[in-house]
Structure formats: structure tokens, C-alpha cells
Amino acid sequence: MTAQDDQLDAVGVNADQRSAAGAERPIPDATVARLAVYLRALSGLVETGIATVSSESLAAAAGVNSAKLRKDLSYLGSYGVRGVGYDVALLLEQIRATLGLNEDRAVALIGVGHLGQALAGYAGFATRGFQIAALFDADPAVVGSQLRGLRVLHVDLLEQVVRAERVAIAVIAVPAAGAQDVCNRLVAAGVTSILNFAPVVLAVPAHVDVRKVDLAAEMQILSFHDSRKSARAEDAQARFSDEQPFRPGSGDASVSMAAAK
Amino acid sequence: MTAQDDQLDAVGVNADQRSAAGAERPIPDATVARLAVYLRALSGLVETGIATVSSESLAAAAGVNSAKLRKDLSYLGSYGVRGVGYDVALLLEQIRATLGLNEDRAVALIGVGHLGQALAGYAGFATRGFQIAALFDADPAVVGSQLRGLRVLHVDLLEQVVRAERVAIAVIAVPAAGAQDVCNRLVAAGVTSILNFAPVVLAVPAHVDVRKVDLAAEMQILSFHDSRKSARAEDAQARFSDEQPFRPGSGDASVSMAAAK
DNA sequence: ACGCCCTTGTGAAGGCATTCACAAAATCGA
DNA sequence: TCGATTTTGTGAATGCCTTCACAAGGGCGT
Known part of the structure; x- marks a missing residue:
């Protein structure tokens, strides 16, 4: 139960740029929407001084599944190295170029x-x-x-x-x-x-x-899911806040992965 | 080339509420996201004093295709009248209830x-x-x-x-x-x-x-599409702004429908 | 009453997107 | 040089959503 993914998907502008721009295989709208997220994650890595990143860990940082990430990146071309991962700076530049962020x-x-x-x-x-x-x-x-x-x-x-x-x-x-x-x-x-x-x-x-x-739409969507939550499981809810409070910063992988679907 | 649709779709929170809440058929995420839009369109109609609306015109107001609208509404139950349309007030109330907007x-x-x-x-x-x-x-x-x-x-x-x-x-x-x-x-x-x-x-x-x-993501997605636009058709672009300026308020159906995919 | 016309509700088909799962590539150590 | 190990890139499978197209239903005029 997480938003991240769909949020991006729905965001995509529509079709019709499909046949445009060169003979390369067209980039799906859903992918374009996620490129922006990868971009942010990569910026973070650059600041940390990390030079290379695997699809697995970049995917974790972006809150998506790694197969999806690799497929997304494959639309830009082959910028990864098997057995190693992606060069952070290079990938960042490729995404920027793809999104047209270089010309201001x-x-x-x-x-x-x-x-x-x-x-x-x-x-x-x-x-x-x-x-x-x-x-x-x-x-x-x-x-x-x-x-x-x-x-x-x-x-x-x-x-x-x-x-x-x-x-x-x-x-x-x-x-x-x-x-x-x-x-x-x-x-x-x-x-x-x-x-x-x-x-x-x-x-x-x-x-x-x-x-x-x-x-308003965002709030209403949350409201919908929230009302379903309280409808079922008045007890499961109680269990969560009383017996198993979420411990922030526990570093638990299952937690940081939650956003990845 | 329009955003509206996907924008909503991607918005959907993820899965897993699917099996919840009663035996009714589960409401797709994409539909939930659009219900909020329908709600706004219906509020507008109420203010205008319109009591009944067809799927065709409500869809136009919401910027979606009418088949999609009907299918969306069908998840809430059968609140339309064949040959007539939907009762605005009733439908509004049903959507509010579905989204859980009645309990504050x-x-x-x-x-x-x-x-x-x-x-x-x-x-x-x-x-x-x-x-x-x-x-x-x-x-x-x-x-x-x-x-x-x-x-x-x-x-x-x-x-x-x-x-x-x-x-x-x-x-x-x-x-x-x-x-x-x-x-x-x-x-x-x-x-x-x-x-x-x-x-x-x-x-x-x-x-x-x-x-x-x-x-930032929204801007970057626009940037992507914009860069594709300027890449092809330097001339088609010129034609648009010089020879065929868009006349606001022309009431042209092809214009108001543009958002519907 | 009856038939016409309009509009809904929905199976079925088709299109995208996600996920799976694995072969291909590249490094590293011996 | 070769095999073990890691991780990419991608065909194939699956699933969700949209779109099509039409039968069923309901009002209205005669």
C-alpha cells in the first residue's frame, strides 16, 4: 500500500510523442515520470561522493523495483556495466539530456x-x-x-x-x-x-x-484509502500503534523498501 | 498530447486495498483518482442548477472519455438512468460517500x-x-x-x-x-x-x-515533452503561433475535448 | 400500449506497463 | 587463461486499464 509508483505513472503526459524524435525506441510516459526521481536520487549520490551504483541500490533510493529501473534506463541506451553498475555522473548526465534539462x-x-x-x-x-x-x-x-x-x-x-x-x-x-x-x-x-x-x-x-x-484530489485519494483502513481492522490498527510502534531510523531493510511496492 | 489522464492514473496509491472492504468489486486505483475530478465537475453543475447530466457531457467537463467515465461510475453501483443520465445530486453524494468524505x-x-x-x-x-x-x-x-x-x-x-x-x-x-x-x-x-x-x-x-x-518532477516531464516538440517541427510551431492563433472561448468542441485524450 | 430513441452498463479486445527470470558481459582472483 | 561471481539488459509472461461496441433498459410521444 504505497503511493510512489502509481503517482509517477499517472503523471505521464499522454501519447503521441511516441513517433517523434529520431528512430530510437520511444520512451514510455511512465518511464519519463520516473526519470525525474532517479535524477534526484543520483544527485544525492553525487553529493555523497559515490561514483558507481547498482540498479538494486539506486532502485531502493528511488523507491522502485530494480527490474523496473533497469528497463527504464535501457530506454536511454546502455550506460551500465555488467557486474559493476552505473557510473553515477554519466547516468545523471544522460538523464538530464534525455529530459531536455541542458538547454535552459x-x-x-x-x-x-x-x-x-x-x-x-x-x-x-x-x-x-x-x-x-x-x-x-x-x-x-x-x-x-x-x-x-x-x-x-x-x-x-x-x-x-x-x-x-x-x-x-x-x-x-x-x-x-x-x-x-x-x-x-x-x-x-x-x-x-x-x-x-x-x-x-x-x-x-x-x-x-x-x-x-x-x-484536493490528492487529499481525497488519501481519504478513500484511509476510510478503507479504518473500516476493516479496528484491531489491527490498535495493534500497530500500541504494540508495534514504528521505530524510525531502525535501518531495517523491509522498512526502507516499503516504498518500492 | 495531454496530461490529464495519465496524471490521474499515476496518482493512484498502490494495490492491496483490493481485497478489502466488503464483497463489492474492488475499485481500481485509476478510478479512485478520477472520482475526485468528477466530484469537482459535479459541484460545478450543482451551482449551475443542472439536475441531470449524461455521461457524455460530464466526461467532457472532467476531461475524460465517456466510456471511461461510465465504467468508473459503474464501480460505485448503478446510479444512472438509461436514456436520461445521472442525477447530479445523487451521484455527487455517492462519490463523496465512496471517497469517505462524509466522516470528517x-x-x-x-x-x-x-x-x-x-x-x-x-x-x-x-x-x-x-x-x-x-x-x-x-x-x-x-x-x-x-x-x-x-x-x-x-x-x-x-x-x-x-x-x-x-x-x-x-x-x-x-x-x-x-x-x-x-x-x-x-x-x-x-x-x-x-x-x-x-x-x-x-x-x-x-x-x-x-x-x-x-x-521538480512535473517541470521535468514538461521539459521532456517540450524538447521533443521543438526538436521536430520548427515550422509547424511557427504555423501555430503565427497563422492559427488559438481563439479562446471559441466554444469549439474539438478544443474543449482536447483534454479527453 | 407500443414502438422509437436515447443513454447506460458491461463483456470482450487491445494496449501499456510491470514483473519475472535468465543469458550475456565484465571484473577479479588464482 | 579460466572459472566464479556479480550485475546488466531484455524477451516473455502477466496484469491492469482503456477503449470499443452493443445489448439491455427506460422514458416519451402517439
């Missing part, structure tokens, strides 16, 4: 409320090839203020700036009511990839990718 | 930075059966402050309050470095459902559900 991409962030500010401040942004090109908001109270070295622009300037800065990816962090409108304007200005935090299903033309992060 | 659940939020504040302020929280029972932070500067009618508690009180308030679901919105520690303490205090915003793979015992919201 201009990102526009629309909506500078708490969420927007949290996103703007997220370190993973700058460090991973994403460069915030512009911040927008509709509220006159925040327009003009400085945030992370950028001035917040009025959303009326959206089309103009998006075109000028060649923004490829936009992040929508505005209230639900304004999201579709912002989305339409982004698309009209040439944006083809959107990350949407507003709780609405955006309508877009077919050539635009939308990914949605939906807090 | 105590939620603890750990980490009250920008992200935490955004989450605490999210309206969908209170209105949908989730009740924030406690806010925690480690920073003395914010501990004691008032937020949404709740006082921010020091994270040292976590175990104590979580047990006392019978918190079922916890939301982790702390920096990566502190996340595993907070997670361990939550699990030790009896929490079995966790929504994690920190960019780390949490290790948890098997009976705990973890769902992760990963901004």
Missing part, C-alpha cells in the same frame, strides 16, 4: 500568492535548468513588488512578455476562476507546456501539454 | 512556510470534509502565530497533538532535509496517510500510504 527553458509564473511565492522560491527551479523569466499577478497590491530578484508584472503584459522572452513553460498559480482565462492567453501567446495548480480542468488545443497538480 | 478527517499540516500557508488557506480543504486540526513548524519565529484561526505549534508537540486529535492524514510541507524525520514521527504517532510536498522519497512501513507532489 524560460518559465513564466502567473499568480504570486502564497503558492506562487513558494514556487518562485523553490530551489530546484534554478538549479535544474529552469529559469524564471517573468512573474505576473493581477492584484495591483503586489504588481511592482520585487520577488527573488524579479519585479512582478501586471498580467496585462502577459502576451507581450511571453513572446519576447520566448517562454516555453508556464506555471498557473492563480485562483480557479481566473485560470482558464490565463491559460487561453498563454496559449495564444505561444506557450505549449503548462503546469496548472488551479483546481479546474483546463481546455486547451491538442498541441498543448497540461499537467495538473491537484491538492 | 483531522488533518495536520507540518511546515508553515509559503507553501504551508497556501495549503492552509486552500478553500477546498474546509469545504470538502477535511478539517485542519493542527499546524506545526520548527521555526520559533512563526511558532505561536495565528493562521486561519489556528495557532502554529512547535513541532516538538507533534506526537502529543497528533495522538490527542486522532489525526489520520498529515501534510508535509517542510524542507527536504527535515521531511524524513517528520515522517518518522508522524508514523510513530499513528498517522497512516501522508501527503508529501518535500522533494524526497520517504521511507515508510508498508501500512502507511504516502502520496507525493513533486514540482
Whole structure:
């Protein structure tokens, strides 16, 4: 009973890039979603100074099964050495290249409320090839203020700036009511990839990718599983919290592996 | 080329609740993830005063294919009327019941930075059966402050309050470095459902559900697709933005349907 | 009452993704 | 040089989910 896996799977943007980009065998959506996780795990290893890693231990760090990891990596080519493992730096670079993280991409962030500010401040942004090109908001109270070295622009300037800065990816962090409108304007200005935090299903033309992060949905999914848990086993539950409290940091393999399905 | 579908699918927590809860046929994870979306679409219809809806139009509103929607709903039982459609209010209630949204659940939020504040302020929280029972932070500067009618508690009180308030679901919105520690303490205090915003793979015992919201991963997936787009068709791209700008609000069915795969 | 039309609910088929399990490759020690 | 050992890369099997396509069911007009 764990989320990690499916979480990634469902995340995949849809089909149709399948026939694109060269004659190499197409990379499944589910795999693309996991590459990001491997990337993070590898970054961790680099910092620890580990130069080589086996599929088994990298899989453990990423919370997946090792066969899956090897199959995922095999879509990128053969970068492992049998009997040894993968070169951490090399693999990291290959994944970065595959995800297109080497060319940096201009990102526009629309909506500078708490969420927007949290996103703007997220370190993973700058460090991973994403460069915030512009911040927008509709509220006159925040327009003009400085945030992370950028001035917040009025959303009326959206089309103009998006075109000028060649923004490829936009992040929508505005209230639900304004999201579709912002989305339409982004698309009209040439944006083809959107990350949407507003709780609405955006309508877009077919050539635009939308990914949605939906807090309410996440909570409701947890609620579903939680209600099933309490339904059965009122006793098993009691056993867990009273007799067998989970001891953090026990280093037990069965524990750290739990996320791997 | 659209995200919606897979996004949901991947979201599903894993297996093993399959055999649980009654003799009814088990609800697939992918379906559970979409129920939340249907719920939102239905809420919209209720506000518009629409009393009955066909699978076709509800599917359009939710951005999925109508056969999928019908199959999803069929897991809940037979609440539609052939030749007519679904009663909006009834269906809404059934979905709420299925997701366990009727009994309200105590939620603890750990980490009250920008992200935490955004989450605490999210309206969908209170209105949908989730009740924030406690806010925690480690920073003395914010501990004691008032937020949404709740006082921010020091994270040292976590175990104590979580047990006392019978918190079922916890939301982790702390920096990566502190996340595993907070997670361990939550699990030790009896929490079995966790929504994690920190960019780390949490290790948890098997009976705990973890769902992760990963901004960096989302961005990287968009990046991947975006780089494929610019790789092929430098010209098709030009055609889109110059000759055929997307006209918002055209009401074109092919547009609003784009999200449905 | 009856037949027409609409929409649901669902077997069956097909497509992806995960998992299994093993042959192929590479190192290391003797 | 050779065999033992380790770990990758991948065909094959399995399983889940989606999509198709249609029979069954229900309202409505006449």
C-alpha cells in the first residue's frame, strides 16, 4: 500500500510523442515520470561522493523495483556495466539530456500568492535548468513588488512578455476562476507546456501539454484509502500503534523498501 | 498530447486495498483518482442548477472519455438512468460517500512556510470534509502565530497533538532535509496517510500510504515533452503561433475535448 | 400500449506497463 | 587463461486499464 509508483505513472503526459524524435525506441510516459526521481536520487549520490551504483541500490533510493529501473534506463541506451553498475555522473548526465534539462527553458509564473511565492522560491527551479523569466499577478497590491530578484508584472503584459522572452513553460498559480482565462492567453501567446495548480480542468488545443497538480484530489485519494483502513481492522490498527510502534531510523531493510511496492 | 489522464492514473496509491472492504468489486486505483475530478465537475453543475447530466457531457467537463467515465461510475453501483443520465445530486453524494468524505478527517499540516500557508488557506480543504486540526513548524519565529484561526505549534508537540486529535492524514510541507524525520514521527504517532510536498522519497512501513507532489518532477516531464516538440517541427510551431492563433472561448468542441485524450 | 430513441452498463479486445527470470558481459582472483 | 561471481539488459509472461461496441433498459410521444 504505497503511493510512489502509481503517482509517477499517472503523471505521464499522454501519447503521441511516441513517433517523434529520431528512430530510437520511444520512451514510455511512465518511464519519463520516473526519470525525474532517479535524477534526484543520483544527485544525492553525487553529493555523497559515490561514483558507481547498482540498479538494486539506486532502485531502493528511488523507491522502485530494480527490474523496473533497469528497463527504464535501457530506454536511454546502455550506460551500465555488467557486474559493476552505473557510473553515477554519466547516468545523471544522460538523464538530464534525455529530459531536455541542458538547454535552459524560460518559465513564466502567473499568480504570486502564497503558492506562487513558494514556487518562485523553490530551489530546484534554478538549479535544474529552469529559469524564471517573468512573474505576473493581477492584484495591483503586489504588481511592482520585487520577488527573488524579479519585479512582478501586471498580467496585462502577459502576451507581450511571453513572446519576447520566448517562454516555453508556464506555471498557473492563480485562483480557479481566473485560470482558464490565463491559460487561453498563454496559449495564444505561444506557450505549449503548462503546469496548472488551479483546481479546474483546463481546455486547451491538442498541441498543448497540461499537467495538473491537484491538492484536493490528492487529499481525497488519501481519504478513500484511509476510510478503507479504518473500516476493516479496528484491531489491527490498535495493534500497530500500541504494540508495534514504528521505530524510525531502525535501518531495517523491509522498512526502507516499503516504498518500492 | 495531454496530461490529464495519465496524471490521474499515476496518482493512484498502490494495490492491496483490493481485497478489502466488503464483497463489492474492488475499485481500481485509476478510478479512485478520477472520482475526485468528477466530484469537482459535479459541484460545478450543482451551482449551475443542472439536475441531470449524461455521461457524455460530464466526461467532457472532467476531461475524460465517456466510456471511461461510465465504467468508473459503474464501480460505485448503478446510479444512472438509461436514456436520461445521472442525477447530479445523487451521484455527487455517492462519490463523496465512496471517497469517505462524509466522516470528517483531522488533518495536520507540518511546515508553515509559503507553501504551508497556501495549503492552509486552500478553500477546498474546509469545504470538502477535511478539517485542519493542527499546524506545526520548527521555526520559533512563526511558532505561536495565528493562521486561519489556528495557532502554529512547535513541532516538538507533534506526537502529543497528533495522538490527542486522532489525526489520520498529515501534510508535509517542510524542507527536504527535515521531511524524513517528520515522517518518522508522524508514523510513530499513528498517522497512516501522508501527503508529501518535500522533494524526497520517504521511507515508510508498508501500512502507511504516502502520496507525493513533486514540482521538480512535473517541470521535468514538461521539459521532456517540450524538447521533443521543438526538436521536430520548427515550422509547424511557427504555423501555430503565427497563422492559427488559438481563439479562446471559441466554444469549439474539438478544443474543449482536447483534454479527453 | 407500443414502438422509437436515447443513454447506460458491461463483456470482450487491445494496449501499456510491470514483473519475472535468465543469458550475456565484465571484473577479479588464482 | 579460466572459472566464479556479480550485475546488466531484455524477451516473455502477466496484469491492469482503456477503449470499443452493443445489448439491455427506460422514458416519451402517439
